[in-house]
Amino acid sequence: xxxxxADLPGSAGLNTTPVDTVxxxxxxxxxxxxQLACMAIGxxxxxxxxxxxxxxxxxxxxxKDLRWRVEHAQHLAAADIPRFDSWA
Numbered sequence: 001x002x003x004x005x006a007d008l009p010g011s012a013g014l015n016t017t018p019v020d021t022v023x024x025x026x027x028x029x030x031x032x033x034x035q036l037a038c039m040a041i042g043x044x045x046x047x048x049x050x051x052x053x054x055x056x057x058x059x060x061x062x063x064k065d066l067r068w069r070v071e072h073a074q075h076l077a078a079a080d081i082p083r084f085d086s087w088a
Contacts, residue, residue: 001013002043002047013044019048023052027056030057030060035067037068038070038071040073043075043076046073046077050070054086054087057087068087
């Protein structure tokens, strides 16, 4: 989460996969023309995933219609909702 949990102020959740690993996976997927799906629960997770997707598609604008998606996109920051259409 972007803010610590109310019932656990010392924690804002955790990444189960390092961001750099997801970036590498995204680069490989787009190079091969693969569809990518990431699970992102929490506003920080969705923000980070959307950042990676946007950066990857900006670097390779010729890639279209790969249908990348975010699984379990929940607990979103309102500002991130329109971003789901920016790389689709």
